Amino acid sequence: MRLRRPTVGDLPTLNRILxxxxxxxxxYAPMLVGYAISADQLARDHFELAEDDKGVIGFFSLTPGEPVELDLMFVADARQGQGFGGQLFQAAVGAARGMGGVRMLIVSNPPAESFYLRQGARRVGEAPPGGRVTWARPILHLDLN
Ligand SMILES: CC(C)(COP(=O)(O)OP(=O)(O)OC[C@H]1O[C@@H](n2cnc3c(N)ncnc32)[C@H](O)[C@@H]1OP(=O)(O)O)[C@@H](O)C(=O)NCCC(=O)NCCS
Incomplete structure (x- = not known):
């Protein structure tokens, strides 16, 4: 698995995976209705894309701040369950540390919570339903130091 910073030319691929x-x-479909990663977002946040000889595996994005937020984390459906998510998450942790972060914040899609717990994050609360998101979302923290 190779990592690189995606460019605007990668946006269609990132949005297709999503x-x-x-x-x-x-x-959980209402979460992403009308949502697409924009060029502004790509420039503002820290994105990394993972690929290998078979193509793009997945990507993550971090929103700078304290805590650093893991905003997006996706492994393409066909590539899930093969250890790539764990590797991608470790890369996100490394990048968040590189940004000087002390703690990572994750507001998780409910089915992904156990993945983040497996990666060492801990549940600290729940984001209540709001707007088109009619379900509660687990809030997790990961200490970076
Ligand atoms: C969550 C996600 C990133 C995991 O990626 P993955 O490549 O399938 O995960 P891995 O193969 O690296 O699995 C790592 C570990 O987590 C476990 N795991 C993976 N997905 C899991 C899930 N949904 N629930 C529970 N455990 C999970 C694996 O069993 C594995 O455990 P192990 O270390 O004991 O072997 C991936 O399923 C995904 O992109 N989902 C769709 C998008 C999404 O929900 N993203 C999160 C938004 S908040």
């Missing part, structure tokens, strides 16, 4: 994600079909 839109095609099984995790956001069915009951």
């Amino acid at each position: 839109k095609e994600s099984r995790a956001y079909q069915g009951q």
